[in-house]
Amino acid sequence: MRHVIVIGAGIVGTSAAHRLSSAGAKVTIIDRDEPGNGTTSRSFAWVNANQKTPRAYFELNFAGMKEHDALDQELGSAPWLHRTGNLAWSGDALKYDELRRRVERLQAWGYRAEWKNATEVNAELEPRLAFSGATMRIAWFPDESWLDGPLFVRSMLDRAVELGASVRSGQEVADITPSSDEVTVTLSDGQTLTADAVLNCAGPGADKIAKMVGRTLPLDPTRGLLMRVQVEPGTISRLIHSTDVNIRPDGEDHVLVHHDSIDPLIGERDEIPLDNEYCRELCRRARRILPDITGRAITETRVGIRPYPVDHISCIGAVPGIPGYYEAVTHSGVTLGPLLGRLITEEILTGKVDPLLKPFRAERFA
Numbered sequence: 616m617r618h619v620i621v622i623g624a625g626i627v628g629t630s631a632a633h634r635l636s637s638a639g640a641k642v643t644i645i646d647r648d649e650p651g652n653g654t655t656s657r658s659f660a661w662v663n664a665n666q667k668t669p670r671a672y673f674e675l676n677f678a679g680m681k682e683h684d685a686l687d688q689e690l691g692s693a694p695w696l697h698r699t700g701n702l703a704w705s706g707d708a709l710k711y712d713e714l715r716r717r718v719e720r721l722q723a724w725g726y727r728a729e730w731k732n733a734t735e736v737n738a739e740l741e742p743r744l745a746f747s748g749a750t751m752r753i754a755w756f757p758d759e760s761w762l763d764g765p766l767f768v769r770s771m772l773d774r775a776v777e778l779g780a781s782v783r784s785g786q787e788v789a790d791i792t793p794s795s796d797e798v799t800v801t802l803s804d805g806q807t808l809t810a811d812a813v814l815n816c817a818g819p820g821a822d823k824i825a826k827m828v829g830r831t832l833p834l835d836p837t838r839g840l841l842m843r844v845q846v847e848p849g850t851i852s853r854l855i856h857s858t859d860v861n862i863r864p865d866g867e868d869h870v871l872v873h874h875d876s877i878d879p880l881i882g883e884r885d886e887i888p889l890d891n892e893y894c895r896e897l898c899r900r901a902r903r904i905l906p907d908i909t910g911r912a913i914t915e916t917r918v919g920i921r922p923y924p925v926d927h928i929s930c931i932g933a934v935p936g937i938p939g940y941y942e943a944v945t946h947s948g949v950t951l952g953p954l955l956g957r958l959i960t961e962e963i964l965t966g967k968v969d970p971l972l973k974p975f976r977a978e979r980f981a
Protein backbone atom coordinates (compact mmCIF):
# COMPACT_ATOMS: atom_id res chain seq x y z
CA MET A 616 0.00 0.00 0.00
CA ARG A 617 1.37 3.44 -0.95
CA HIS A 618 1.74 5.89 1.93
CA VAL A 619 1.18 9.54 0.96
CA ILE A 620 1.70 12.53 3.27
CA VAL A 621 -0.55 15.46 2.36
CA ILE A 622 0.68 18.82 3.66
CA GLY A 623 -2.19 21.28 4.11
CA ALA A 624 -5.80 20.59 5.10
CA GLY A 625 -7.51 23.23 2.95
CA ILE A 626 -9.93 22.43 0.13
CA VAL A 627 -7.15 21.15 -2.13
CA GLY A 628 -5.40 18.93 0.43
CA THR A 629 -8.60 17.45 1.88
CA SER A 630 -9.98 16.74 -1.62
CA ALA A 631 -6.76 14.87 -2.40
CA ALA A 632 -6.77 13.08 0.97
CA HIS A 633 -10.33 11.90 0.36
CA ARG A 634 -9.52 10.60 -3.13
CA LEU A 635 -6.23 8.99 -2.09
CA SER A 636 -7.92 7.21 0.82
CA SER A 637 -10.81 6.06 -1.42
CA ALA A 638 -8.25 4.62 -3.84
CA GLY A 639 -6.71 2.54 -1.04
CA ALA A 640 -3.62 4.60 -0.18
CA LYS A 641 -2.47 5.10 3.41
CA VAL A 642 -2.79 8.86 4.01
CA THR A 643 -1.40 11.20 6.66
CA ILE A 644 -2.62 14.80 6.55
CA ILE A 645 -0.54 17.42 8.31
CA ASP A 646 -1.62 21.00 9.04
CA ARG A 647 0.05 23.55 11.29
CA ASP A 648 -3.37 25.02 12.10
CA GLU A 649 -6.94 23.77 12.45
CA PRO A 650 -8.07 22.11 9.18
CA GLY A 651 -9.74 24.59 6.83
CA ASN A 652 -8.45 27.65 8.66
CA GLY A 653 -6.21 28.83 5.79
CA THR A 654 -7.37 30.59 2.62
CA THR A 655 -10.26 28.13 2.26
CA SER A 656 -12.20 29.83 5.07
CA ARG A 657 -11.18 33.32 3.86
CA SER A 658 -12.45 33.12 0.31
CA PHE A 659 -15.38 34.48 -1.64
CA ALA A 660 -15.76 30.80 -2.59
CA TRP A 661 -17.55 31.35 -5.90
CA VAL A 662 -17.54 28.15 -7.94
CA ASN A 663 -17.20 29.38 -11.52
CA ALA A 664 -15.25 29.58 -14.77
CA ASN A 665 -16.64 33.03 -15.55
CA GLN A 666 -13.55 35.21 -15.91
CA LYS A 667 -11.04 32.47 -16.54
CA THR A 668 -8.72 32.83 -19.51
CA PRO A 669 -6.84 31.56 -21.49
CA ARG A 670 -9.06 28.82 -22.91
CA ALA A 671 -7.15 25.97 -21.21
CA TYR A 672 -7.63 27.63 -17.79
CA PHE A 673 -11.32 28.13 -18.56
CA GLU A 674 -11.63 24.44 -19.46
CA LEU A 675 -9.91 23.43 -16.22
CA ASN A 676 -12.29 25.58 -14.15
CA PHE A 677 -15.34 24.45 -16.16
CA ALA A 678 -14.30 20.86 -15.45
CA GLY A 679 -13.88 21.93 -11.79
CA MET A 680 -17.54 23.05 -11.69
CA LYS A 681 -18.67 19.75 -13.20
CA GLU A 682 -16.56 17.84 -10.66
CA HIS A 683 -18.53 19.49 -7.82
CA ASP A 684 -21.71 18.14 -9.45
CA ALA A 685 -20.16 14.70 -9.89
CA LEU A 686 -19.11 14.65 -6.21
CA ASP A 687 -22.65 15.56 -5.20
CA GLN A 688 -23.99 12.66 -7.35
CA GLU A 689 -21.40 10.27 -5.98
CA LEU A 690 -21.96 11.10 -2.31
CA GLY A 691 -25.71 11.53 -2.59
CA SER A 692 -25.61 15.10 -1.21
CA ALA A 693 -23.31 18.10 -1.06
CA PRO A 694 -24.65 20.38 1.69
CA TRP A 695 -21.57 22.63 1.25
CA LEU A 696 -22.55 23.57 -2.34
CA HIS A 697 -25.12 26.37 -2.80
CA ARG A 698 -26.41 26.33 -6.37
CA THR A 699 -27.67 29.88 -6.45
CA GLY A 700 -26.52 31.18 -9.84
CA ASN A 701 -24.83 34.55 -10.27
CA LEU A 702 -26.06 37.98 -11.42
CA ALA A 703 -23.57 40.48 -12.89
CA TRP A 704 -23.94 43.99 -14.23
CA SER A 705 -22.10 47.25 -14.57
CA GLY A 706 -23.18 50.88 -14.70
CA ASP A 707 -19.74 51.76 -16.07
CA ALA A 708 -19.73 51.78 -19.92
CA LEU A 709 -16.27 50.25 -20.31
CA LYS A 710 -16.92 47.50 -17.80
CA TYR A 711 -20.33 46.83 -19.33
CA ASP A 712 -18.66 46.35 -22.70
CA GLU A 713 -16.22 43.89 -21.11
CA LEU A 714 -19.18 42.01 -19.58
CA ARG A 715 -21.02 41.92 -22.93
CA ARG A 716 -17.96 40.45 -24.67
CA ARG A 717 -17.48 37.97 -21.82
CA VAL A 718 -21.06 36.72 -22.10
CA GLU A 719 -20.58 36.21 -25.86
CA ARG A 720 -17.30 34.36 -25.30
CA LEU A 721 -18.77 32.12 -22.59
CA GLN A 722 -21.80 31.27 -24.73
CA ALA A 723 -19.48 30.36 -27.61
CA TRP A 724 -17.54 28.11 -25.21
CA GLY A 725 -20.70 26.22 -24.17
CA TYR A 726 -21.16 27.94 -20.78
CA ARG A 727 -24.67 29.01 -19.76
CA ALA A 728 -24.93 32.82 -19.77
CA GLU A 729 -28.13 34.81 -20.40
CA TRP A 730 -29.39 38.40 -20.25
CA LYS A 731 -32.27 39.67 -18.13
CA ASN A 732 -33.50 43.20 -17.46
CA ALA A 733 -33.85 44.75 -14.00
CA THR A 734 -37.62 44.26 -13.91
CA GLU A 735 -37.24 40.53 -14.66
CA VAL A 736 -34.52 40.12 -12.03
CA ASN A 737 -36.69 41.81 -9.39
CA ALA A 738 -39.76 39.77 -10.38
CA GLU A 739 -38.08 36.36 -10.82
CA LEU A 740 -34.88 36.28 -8.80
CA GLU A 741 -33.98 39.07 -6.36
CA PRO A 742 -36.88 41.35 -5.28
CA ARG A 743 -34.75 43.48 -2.94
CA LEU A 744 -31.99 44.49 -5.36
CA ALA A 745 -32.10 48.17 -6.35
CA PHE A 746 -31.15 49.03 -9.95
CA SER A 747 -30.67 52.45 -11.54
CA GLY A 748 -33.29 51.75 -14.26
CA ALA A 749 -35.91 49.14 -15.16
CA THR A 750 -34.29 48.37 -18.53
CA MET A 751 -30.78 47.84 -17.14
CA ARG A 752 -29.23 44.65 -18.65
CA ILE A 753 -28.05 42.05 -16.19
CA ALA A 754 -26.05 38.95 -17.05
CA TRP A 755 -27.32 35.72 -15.47
CA PHE A 756 -25.07 32.68 -15.02
CA PRO A 757 -27.43 29.97 -13.72
CA ASP A 758 -24.84 27.20 -13.18
CA GLU A 759 -22.54 29.07 -10.81
CA SER A 760 -22.60 28.45 -7.07
CA TRP A 761 -20.87 29.25 -3.79
CA LEU A 762 -19.33 26.83 -1.34
CA ASP A 763 -19.13 26.58 2.43
CA GLY A 764 -15.37 25.92 2.66
CA PRO A 765 -15.11 24.88 6.34
CA LEU A 766 -18.03 22.43 5.94
CA PHE A 767 -16.45 20.95 2.82
CA VAL A 768 -13.10 20.47 4.58
CA ARG A 769 -14.70 18.82 7.64
CA SER A 770 -16.74 16.49 5.44
CA MET A 771 -13.80 15.39 3.26
CA LEU A 772 -11.57 14.89 6.31
CA ASP A 773 -14.24 12.81 8.07
CA ARG A 774 -14.59 10.62 4.99
CA ALA A 775 -10.82 10.23 4.65
CA VAL A 776 -10.52 9.31 8.34
CA GLU A 777 -13.33 6.74 7.99
CA LEU A 778 -11.25 5.20 5.20
CA GLY A 779 -8.19 5.02 7.46
CA ALA A 780 -6.42 8.39 7.00
CA SER A 781 -4.78 10.04 10.01
CA VAL A 782 -4.83 13.78 10.68
CA ARG A 783 -2.11 15.69 12.50
CA SER A 784 -3.34 19.22 13.05
CA GLY A 785 -1.39 21.85 14.96
CA GLN A 786 1.85 20.33 13.63
CA GLU A 787 4.08 22.27 11.26
CA VAL A 788 6.24 20.66 8.61
CA ALA A 789 9.81 21.88 9.20
CA ASP A 790 11.82 19.83 6.71
CA ILE A 791 11.50 17.26 3.92
CA THR A 792 14.18 14.87 2.67
CA PRO A 793 13.30 13.13 -0.59
CA SER A 794 15.25 10.07 -1.73
CA SER A 795 14.81 7.49 -4.46
CA ASP A 796 12.83 5.02 -2.29
CA GLU A 797 11.11 7.15 0.38
CA VAL A 798 10.43 10.70 1.57
CA THR A 799 11.11 11.77 5.16
CA VAL A 800 9.07 14.61 6.64
CA THR A 801 10.27 16.28 9.84
CA LEU A 802 7.78 18.15 12.02
CA SER A 803 8.66 21.24 14.02
CA ASP A 804 8.66 19.18 17.27
CA GLY A 805 11.36 16.92 15.79
CA GLN A 806 9.17 13.89 14.98
CA THR A 807 9.83 12.27 11.62
CA LEU A 808 7.47 10.42 9.28
CA THR A 809 8.40 8.44 6.20
CA ALA A 810 6.20 7.83 3.16
CA ASP A 811 6.34 6.91 -0.52
CA ALA A 812 5.21 10.38 -1.58
CA VAL A 813 4.52 13.84 -0.22
CA LEU A 814 1.94 16.22 -1.68
CA ASN A 815 2.40 19.95 -1.14
CA CYS A 816 -1.08 21.53 -0.74
CA ALA A 817 0.10 24.27 1.63
CA GLY A 818 -1.66 27.12 -0.21
CA PRO A 819 0.16 30.42 0.38
CA GLY A 820 2.74 28.51 2.46
CA ALA A 821 3.59 26.19 -0.47
CA ASP A 822 6.72 28.10 -1.50
CA LYS A 823 8.29 27.44 1.91
CA ILE A 824 7.48 23.71 1.62
CA ALA A 825 9.00 23.68 -1.90
CA LYS A 826 12.17 25.28 -0.55
CA MET A 827 12.56 22.33 1.84
CA VAL A 828 13.08 20.03 -1.17
CA GLY A 829 15.47 22.50 -2.80
CA ARG A 830 12.93 23.91 -5.23
CA THR A 831 11.88 27.46 -6.04
CA LEU A 832 8.09 27.77 -6.39
CA PRO A 833 7.53 31.45 -7.15
CA LEU A 834 4.27 32.70 -5.61
CA ASP A 835 2.57 36.06 -5.91
CA PRO A 836 0.43 36.02 -2.76
CA THR A 837 -2.17 38.81 -2.63
CA ARG A 838 -4.45 39.64 0.27
CA GLY A 839 -8.21 40.07 0.02
CA LEU A 840 -10.69 41.58 2.53
CA LEU A 841 -14.00 39.82 3.16
CA MET A 842 -16.66 41.36 5.35
CA ARG A 843 -19.63 39.51 6.94
CA VAL A 844 -22.76 41.56 7.49
CA GLN A 845 -25.88 40.47 9.35
CA VAL A 846 -29.07 40.93 7.31
CA GLU A 847 -32.70 39.91 7.50
CA PRO A 848 -33.08 36.30 6.30
CA GLY A 849 -33.83 36.21 2.57
CA THR A 850 -32.29 39.62 1.77
CA ILE A 851 -30.52 38.01 -1.21
CA SER A 852 -30.38 34.42 -2.39
CA ARG A 853 -27.77 34.58 -5.16
CA LEU A 854 -24.23 35.63 -5.98
CA ILE A 855 -24.17 39.30 -7.00
CA HIS A 856 -21.36 41.00 -8.96
CA SER A 857 -22.24 44.68 -9.46
CA THR A 858 -20.18 47.62 -10.71
CA ASP A 859 -18.10 48.03 -7.56
CA VAL A 860 -19.13 45.42 -5.00
CA ASN A 861 -19.66 41.65 -4.84
CA ILE A 862 -22.12 40.10 -2.38
CA ARG A 863 -23.34 36.60 -1.67
CA PRO A 864 -25.36 34.87 1.04
CA ASP A 865 -23.28 33.44 3.89
CA GLY A 866 -25.69 31.41 5.98
CA GLU A 867 -29.30 32.20 6.92
CA ASP A 868 -28.92 35.78 8.09
CA HIS A 869 -25.53 36.97 6.79
CA VAL A 870 -24.03 38.14 3.53
CA LEU A 871 -20.35 38.19 2.55
CA VAL A 872 -19.12 41.37 0.87
CA HIS A 873 -15.93 41.79 -1.18
CA HIS A 874 -14.45 43.79 -4.03
CA ASP A 875 -11.10 43.47 -5.79
CA SER A 876 -10.64 47.25 -5.85
CA ILE A 877 -10.42 47.38 -2.02
CA ASP A 878 -7.92 44.52 -1.67
CA PRO A 879 -4.72 46.40 -2.67
CA LEU A 880 -5.53 49.06 -0.04
CA ILE A 881 -5.16 46.68 2.92
CA GLY A 882 -1.45 46.15 2.22
CA GLU A 883 0.18 43.42 4.33
CA ARG A 884 -2.38 43.55 7.14
CA ASP A 885 -3.84 40.23 8.31
CA GLU A 886 -6.54 41.81 10.47
CA ILE A 887 -8.93 44.66 9.71
CA PRO A 888 -11.13 46.10 12.49
CA LEU A 889 -14.89 46.21 11.90
CA ASP A 890 -15.02 50.03 11.95
CA ASN A 891 -12.20 50.40 9.41
CA GLU A 892 -12.65 52.88 6.51
CA TYR A 893 -12.50 50.02 3.95
CA CYS A 894 -15.40 48.26 5.65
CA ARG A 895 -17.37 51.50 5.66
CA GLU A 896 -16.64 51.94 1.95
CA LEU A 897 -17.73 48.35 1.14
CA CYS A 898 -20.91 49.00 3.14
CA ARG A 899 -21.65 52.22 1.26
CA ARG A 900 -21.29 50.38 -2.04
CA ALA A 901 -23.40 47.43 -0.87
CA ARG A 902 -26.15 49.76 0.41
CA ARG A 903 -26.52 51.33 -3.06
CA ILE A 904 -27.81 47.99 -4.38
CA LEU A 905 -29.21 46.53 -1.13
CA PRO A 906 -30.58 49.50 0.85
CA ASP A 907 -31.18 47.32 3.98
CA ILE A 908 -27.45 46.82 4.63
CA THR A 909 -25.97 48.93 7.43
CA GLY A 910 -22.45 49.35 8.79
CA ARG A 911 -23.70 48.63 12.33
CA ALA A 912 -24.40 45.06 11.28
CA ILE A 913 -20.82 44.12 10.29
CA THR A 914 -20.05 41.07 12.43
CA GLU A 915 -16.68 39.91 11.13
CA THR A 916 -13.83 40.70 8.76
CA ARG A 917 -11.48 38.11 7.29
CA VAL A 918 -8.27 38.59 5.35
CA GLY A 919 -7.35 35.78 2.95
CA ILE A 920 -4.13 35.25 1.02
CA ARG A 921 -4.51 34.06 -2.56
CA PRO A 922 -2.00 31.29 -3.30
CA TYR A 923 -1.23 32.55 -6.81
CA PRO A 924 1.70 30.95 -8.57
CA VAL A 925 3.58 33.87 -10.13
CA ASP A 926 1.95 33.37 -13.57
CA HIS A 927 -1.51 33.19 -11.89
CA ILE A 928 -2.41 29.72 -13.19
CA SER A 929 -2.42 26.42 -11.31
CA CYS A 930 0.80 24.55 -10.50
CA ILE A 931 0.16 20.79 -10.41
CA GLY A 932 2.11 17.56 -10.42
CA ALA A 933 5.47 15.87 -9.98
CA VAL A 934 8.74 17.75 -10.28
CA PRO A 935 11.51 16.08 -12.30
CA GLY A 936 14.59 15.34 -10.19
CA ILE A 937 12.70 15.37 -6.85
CA PRO A 938 11.49 11.80 -6.31
CA GLY A 939 8.21 11.33 -4.45
CA TYR A 940 7.41 15.07 -4.34
CA TYR A 941 4.18 16.53 -5.84
CA GLU A 942 2.51 19.96 -5.80
CA ALA A 943 -1.11 21.15 -6.04
CA VAL A 944 -1.06 24.91 -5.56
CA THR A 945 -3.61 27.25 -7.09
CA HIS A 946 -5.86 30.25 -6.94
CA SER A 947 -9.51 29.34 -7.77
CA GLY A 948 -8.94 26.42 -5.43
CA VAL A 949 -12.56 26.44 -4.28
CA THR A 950 -13.65 25.77 -7.87
CA LEU A 951 -10.76 23.41 -8.60
CA GLY A 952 -10.20 21.50 -5.31
CA PRO A 953 -12.28 18.35 -5.96
CA LEU A 954 -11.06 18.05 -9.57
CA LEU A 955 -7.40 18.55 -8.66
CA GLY A 956 -7.76 16.13 -5.76
CA ARG A 957 -8.92 13.40 -8.14
CA LEU A 958 -6.37 14.12 -10.87
CA ILE A 959 -3.35 14.39 -8.56
CA THR A 960 -4.42 11.11 -6.91
CA GLU A 961 -4.35 9.44 -10.31
CA GLU A 962 -0.92 10.88 -11.03
CA ILE A 963 0.56 9.84 -7.67
CA LEU A 964 -0.87 6.32 -7.74
CA THR A 965 -0.58 5.47 -11.46
CA GLY A 966 1.78 8.03 -13.00
CA LYS A 967 -0.93 9.04 -15.48
CA VAL A 968 -1.21 12.77 -16.18
CA ASP A 969 -4.65 13.91 -17.32
CA PRO A 970 -4.50 16.00 -20.55
CA LEU A 971 -6.40 18.82 -18.76
CA LEU A 972 -3.33 19.31 -16.53
CA LYS A 973 -0.73 19.55 -19.30
CA PRO A 974 -0.61 23.40 -19.41
CA PHE A 975 -0.40 23.59 -15.60
CA ARG A 976 2.52 21.33 -14.77
CA ALA A 977 4.69 22.12 -11.76
CA GLU A 978 7.78 21.40 -13.89
CA ARG A 979 7.41 24.76 -15.69
CA PHE A 980 9.17 26.30 -12.66
CA ALA A 981 12.66 24.84 -12.95
Ligand SMILES: Cc1cc2nc3c(=O)[nH]c(=O)nc-3n(C[C@H](O)[C@H](O)[C@H](O)COP(=O)(O)OP(=O)(O)OC[C@H]3O[C@@H](n4cnc5c(N)ncnc54)[C@H](O)[C@@H]3O)c2cc1C
Binds near residue numbers: 624645649654817943
Ligand atom coordinates in the same frame (compact mmCIF):
# COMPACT_ATOMS: atom_id res chain seq x y z
C1 LIG B 1 -10.24 37.11 -0.98
C2 LIG B 1 -10.22 35.81 -1.72
C3 LIG B 1 -11.27 35.49 -2.57
C4 LIG B 1 -11.24 34.27 -3.27
N1 LIG B 1 -12.31 33.97 -4.05
C5 LIG B 1 -12.34 32.77 -4.68
C6 LIG B 1 -13.50 32.42 -5.43
O1 LIG B 1 -14.47 33.17 -5.48
N2 LIG B 1 -13.51 31.21 -6.05
C7 LIG B 1 -12.44 30.34 -5.98
O2 LIG B 1 -12.51 29.25 -6.58
N3 LIG B 1 -11.34 30.67 -5.28
C8 LIG B 1 -11.26 31.85 -4.63
N4 LIG B 1 -10.18 32.19 -3.89
C9 LIG B 1 -9.03 31.28 -3.88
C10 LIG B 1 -9.27 30.06 -3.03
O3 LIG B 1 -9.86 30.44 -1.82
C11 LIG B 1 -7.94 29.33 -2.81
O4 LIG B 1 -7.38 29.00 -4.06
C12 LIG B 1 -8.13 28.06 -2.00
O5 LIG B 1 -8.81 28.30 -0.78
C13 LIG B 1 -6.77 27.45 -1.71
O6 LIG B 1 -6.97 26.29 -0.96
P1 LIG B 1 -5.73 25.44 -0.46
O7 LIG B 1 -6.27 24.20 0.12
O8 LIG B 1 -4.74 25.33 -1.58
O9 LIG B 1 -5.01 26.39 0.61
P2 LIG B 1 -5.40 26.70 2.14
O10 LIG B 1 -6.84 26.71 2.37
O11 LIG B 1 -4.64 27.94 2.51
O12 LIG B 1 -4.80 25.46 2.92
C14 LIG B 1 -3.40 25.30 3.07
C15 LIG B 1 -3.14 24.74 4.45
O13 LIG B 1 -1.73 24.46 4.55
C16 LIG B 1 -1.34 24.66 5.89
N5 LIG B 1 0.12 24.85 5.92
C17 LIG B 1 0.83 25.82 5.32
N6 LIG B 1 2.16 25.66 5.60
C18 LIG B 1 2.27 24.57 6.38
C19 LIG B 1 3.35 23.91 7.02
N7 LIG B 1 4.62 24.33 6.90
N8 LIG B 1 3.11 22.81 7.78
C20 LIG B 1 1.82 22.35 7.93
N9 LIG B 1 0.75 22.96 7.36
C21 LIG B 1 0.96 24.05 6.59
C22 LIG B 1 -2.15 25.89 6.31
O14 LIG B 1 -2.31 25.95 7.73
C23 LIG B 1 -3.47 25.70 5.58
O15 LIG B 1 -4.49 25.13 6.40
C24 LIG B 1 -10.15 33.39 -3.14
C25 LIG B 1 -9.11 33.69 -2.27
C26 LIG B 1 -9.14 34.89 -1.55
C27 LIG B 1 -8.02 35.20 -0.61
